Amino acid sequence: MASSAGEPILTALRRVVRGEVTADRGRLAQYAADASNYRRVPLGVVFPLDREDVIAAVAACRRHGVPLTCRGAGTSTSGQAIGSGLVLDFSRHCNRILDLDPRARTARVEPGLVLDDLQAAAAQHGLAFGPDPSTHSRCTIGGMIGNNACGSHSLAWGRTSDNVIELEVLTYGGTVLTVGPTTTSQLEDAIAEGGERGRLLAGVRDLAMENLGTLRTEFGRFPRQVSGYALEHLLPEARFNLARALVGSEGTCAVVLSAKLSLVRRPRARALAVLGYPDAPAAADAVPALVERAPMTLEGLDRALTRMVTRPAALAAVERLPAGDAWLFAEVGADTPDEARRAASDLATAAERTAGFLGTYVATGPDEQRALWGIREDGAGLATRLPDGSEAWPGWEDAAVPAERLGAYLRDFNDLMARYGLQGAVYGHFGEGCLHVRLDFDFETHEGTKAFRAFLADAARLVAEHGGSPSGEHGDGQARSEFLGLVYSRQAVELFERFKHLWDPGDKLNPGVIVHPRRSDHDLRVSPRRSTIPLHTTFSYPDDGGDFGRAVRRCVGVGKCLTGGSSGSVMCPSYRVTRDERDSTRGRARLLYEMAQGELIDDGWRSREVRDALDLCLSCKGCSSDCPVGVDMATYKSEFLHHHYRGRLRPPAHYSMGWLPVWSRLAARAPRLANSVTCSPLAPLVKRLGGIAPQRGIPAFASESFLHWFRRRDGAREGTPVLLWVDSFNNHFSPHVLRAAVTVLEAAGFQVHVPPGTQCCGLTWISTGQLGVARRVAARAVAALETRPDVPVVGLEPSCTAALRGDLPRLLDTSAARRTAGRVKSLAEILLEHAPHYTPPRIDARSISQTHCHQHAEGGFDADGEILRRAGVHNTVLRSGCCGLAGNFGFERGHYDVSVAAAEQTLLPAVRAAAPDTLILADGFSCRTQISQLSDRTAIHLAELLAITTARRKRTS
Structure with missing residues (x-):
């Protein structure tokens, strides 16, 4: 309320x-x-x-x-x-491209437009918007204007201010005006017209003309001087460019209604030279010599950042880095690949003449370059946790100095960190002297917050000594505005106040920023004045010290979950459908954080607001791998539901689909009867009682379960023993998948066993937050698998495999569960790692594959891709994210529309467009079900594909 x-x-x-x-x-x-x-x-x-x-x-x-x-x-x-x-x-609606003129290379846009959407439209004409911050997939043009964003290509294309032609702005007083470069006569004519617009322009003109000396000596001294207001653009020689003066004003002067931007021509080819140095200061010393070679980018990072990398693709890219503990990433552009390669080689040759140079690696392929850039691009998120797991924070996030001073500044900055006992990973735009670092400030004690403010003051004095700016692209905000007086003269600070007063005399637009600043140690999100309420949890949260509050504050707001479906990221399926912050990983994490604080959300686990925000969470686990800091919303949701419904009546779906393994065992005794009921006129009643969406068909139970078939057959009597995990989905609904796996495993030289009894990983109880039952079921599963402790375990259903690998160790918190997790492999992994002599059958075919979201989170598709490659299959992995069904989610009443909309973003169009002879591969039962129910195609499991050709090979041999 x-x-x-x-x-x-x-x-x-x-x-x-x-x-x-x-x-x-x-x-x-x-x-x-x-x-x-x-x-x-x-x-x-x-x-x-x-x-x-x-x-x-x-x-x-x-x-x-x-x-x-x-x-x-x-x-x-x-x-x-x-x-x-x-x-x-502005992000939800005010996000249109109003005009794009490829001849003039301009675009007029609304402030809520996401940068990547502009880039996609411009790319059709071989154009781009020059500034490209690492948040390009979700940052808006208005936000970039507010902070004067730059990005890695500012060496070539400048800051946002360099690429703004005109701004249409609204003052708090209600005046709408369009501003841009102005001649003296145009300015005088506008002033002569009078009114609020004339008054404003006259005031700004007088400010400039009365302070020409200050504007020429204190402002615009080097490219990344972003702190304060960019008053150098008011000089006569700058054509009194009010548009550029407002860029970087952080929303304190006017509201942007639209912007006219200049676009640049994209280079047809690029190459990336990675240059190794012993440390970051040595890399910084080499910058002036390398800038002379006119690279498009010259980015720096150090070893500390690479130690935080967890994503498989980024880890593989780290292995390609040349010798050293710090690196410069120098990108060059050209008209042809050969020209780009030569330019990169020339730059590497120039680097060899710089002190401390240790080696180079030149990447010319787009995929290889993208993988290397992935290390740097995730920096803003990765650097929020140090290698030892401690938290790191912004504050002195993006200070900048003239590039020729960067090495000296960095050495002094390292000394300053040491004096305060702080550590952090260094990275940034070295080519323009801009340094990013997040530090392990202690915000949980009064002494720590006092030291935080003292450090910022000393850092401001240090950057001033080197002729620099507290901000090089992110703006001052509350973190650094109060220290502008340590960097600028009193006269310059008074000009800031005068400029702000002209635009916003009542100080109503973003007050407390730049002018009349709020203290940097006030309003802290983590503060000794705001203690987390005690919350008993069922999961162990080992990476967060068992502290749920610390786990949910992993989200620092970088917003990678706000990306579109073409990004290759799985998170966050429901956000992509609704475009509502509430349905993003970040939005949910914010609510859980507030719940843990007990202030704004003051009813703890019983919170309806949190429950409602989690309702559209698919528990896809995409965030656990795609979020740079590993926010695991699926686990948090399970934890919340467990406590929220403790001692209370649950939604019907929790009883129907949450207990699906039990109902499946009962149905297995009379599958025909069960199927006849779910296909009869009673089906709508069954769905209503079970909380199932009326549009959904209930999958048919198999006439014979896999376990029943397996235990009456004569299997291989020789070979390497392996335990086949018999998941409830394939056992009762698609036993042919498990049978196919037996065929493949035996052909690969394995002797297949199954765990004793009828086991379950507990996934359905975990996803519905029935963790008491889940623990008992999971404990039985681990005990069963421990009867053969040295035998690898093969899982066919990715969600169950992921549960055994990730959920069970955190749920049970036992050494046995952790041992079991280490033994669990997918079919492709077991074939590659434990069957070195296995050669898959030759399958000359084309396929598209839908990677199950839990597989994406816990294991990835690399092993599957390698098996398909060896089999001669030309496979395309769909960049579709979650299929939208996600276990029980897409079956639950009220979720059908979101489930279908998620599938329609990429998966279903790709399936419909696939040629009739193109195979559709999907290991997940949910994925296959979604495809079969929403298209006329049938997807198959990798095991089925390999088994069919294995059987053919046996018949012909």
């Missing part, structure tokens, strides 16, 4: 704004933080539909004197995207 203080403005907004206006506790929790250290609960959140809604919202705030903060993707690292007044979120 909205607070009483916010009711008048919310009521007024609902009268004039057509978009959503909300102040429920769940929404406020989602918008109380960005990607910074800070937390401020807003009065409400508005999602304007268009510019008219924006103008109406600002007018309502003006009438009620309410402060306003504009927000795009909420990835600001310094606290610019949060406020205690109204938050205006």
Whole structure:
């Protein structure tokens, strides 16, 4: 519910704004933080539909004197995207490309447009928007304008301010004006017209003309001087460019309604030279000589960052790095691959003449370059946890100095960190002297927060000594605004105040930033003044010290979960459908964090807001691998549901699908009878009682379970023993998959056994949060597998394999569960790792494969891909993410539309477009079910594909 203080403005907004206006506790929790250290609960959140809604919202705030903060993707690292007044979120609706002119190389866009969407449209004409921050898949143009974002290619294409032609802006006072470069006569004519626009322009003109000396000596001294306001653009020689002066103003002066941008021509070919040095300062010393070779990028990172990498592709890329403990990534562009390769070689030759050079590695293939860049691109997320697991935070996130001073500055900065006992991974835009680092500040004690503020002050003095800027691209925000007086003269700071007052005399736009700043140690999200409430948990959370509150605050807000389906990321399927922050991993993590704090969400495990936000979580586990800091929302959801429904009536689906292994065993005694009921006129009643979506067909039970078939057959009497995990899904619904696996394993020289009794990993109870039952079931499974402790375990169903590998050790927290987890392999993995002489049958075919989301999270597709390659299958892995069914999710009443919409984003169009002779591969039972129910194609398991050709080979031999 909205607070009483916010009711008048919310009521007024609902009268004039057509978009959503909300102040429920769940929404406020989602918008109380960005990607910074800070937390401020807003009065409400508005999602304007268009510019008219924006103008109406600002007018309502003006009438009620309410402060306003504009927000795009909420990835600001310094606290610019949060406020205690109204938050205006542009990302959901105000996100169109209004015009794109390939001849003029310009685009006019709305502020909520995601950068990658602009890049996709521009790429059709061989063009791009030059600035490309690592958050390109979710950051908005408005946010980039607010912070003057740069990215890795700023050496070639500059900052956002260098690529803005015009801005259409709205003042808090209600004036709409378009600003850009202006001649003296045009400026005087506009002033002569009078009105609010004339007054504003006259004031800014006088500010500039009365302080030419200060503007020419203190501003625009080097490319990454981003802190404060960019007043150098008000100089006559800069054509009084108000658009560029407003870029980087962090939403404190005006609201952006639209922007006209310049586009650049994309190079047809690129090559990447990775240069090794003994440490980061040595790499920084080499920068001036290498910049002379005009690379498009010159990025730096050190060994500490590579030690944080966990994703398989990035780990493989780390192995390619040349000798050294720090590296420069130098990218060159050209018209042809040969020219790009020569340019990279020339740059490497120049590097050989720099002090400390240790080696080079040149990557020319796009995939190889992408993998190497993956190390650097995930830096913002990876660096939030140090190699020892301790937390690292922004604060002194992106200071910059002239490039020729970077080596000296970095050495002094390392000394400063040592004096404070701090550590962090160093990376950044070395070619322009911009250094990124997250440090292990102690925010949990009063002494730690005091040291945090003292360190920032000393760091500001240090960067000033080197002629630098506290911010090189992320803006000052609450983290650094109070230290601008240590970097700029008093006269310059007074100019900031005067510029702000001209635009926003009442200090209502993003107050507390740049001018009249809030203290850097106030409003901290983690603070000794805000202790986490004690929460008993069932999962162990070993990587977070058993602390649920610490686990959910893994999310620092970098927002990688807000990406589109073409990114190759699995997370977050429901967000891709709804585009609602509540349905993102970040939004859910924010709610859980607030629940753990017990302030805004004050009813703990019983919270309806948290329950509702988790409702559309598919438990796909994509976030556990794709989130740079390993947020595991599937586990958090299970934990929450366990406590939320303890001692209470659960949703019907928890009893029907949560207990599916038990009902399947009962149905196996009379499968024909069970199938006749689920296909009869009683089916709608059965679905209603079971909480199943009426649109869903209930899969048919097999006439004979796999276990019944296996235990009456004569199997191989020789070979390497292996335990085949008989999951409930394949055992009762698709036993032919398990039978196929037996055929393949025996052909590979294995003697196949099954665990004693009828076992289950407990997955269905885990996913529905019935953890008491799940622990008992899981303990029996581990005990059964421990009867053959030295025998590898093969899983056919990816979700069950993932449960054995990941969920059971955290649920049981026993050495036996951890030992079992280490023995579990997929079919492809067992064939590659334990059957060195196995040669898959030759299958000259084409296929597309849907990787199960749990397989993506726990094991990946590399082993499957290698088996298919050896078999001669030309396979394409769909970049589709989760299929949308996700176990019980897509069957539950109320989830059908989201489930289908998730499948329709990539999977189903690809299946429909596949040629009739193209095989559809899907190891997951859910994936195969979704494909069969929503298309006219049938997907098969890898085991089936290999078994069919194995049997043919046997018959012909």
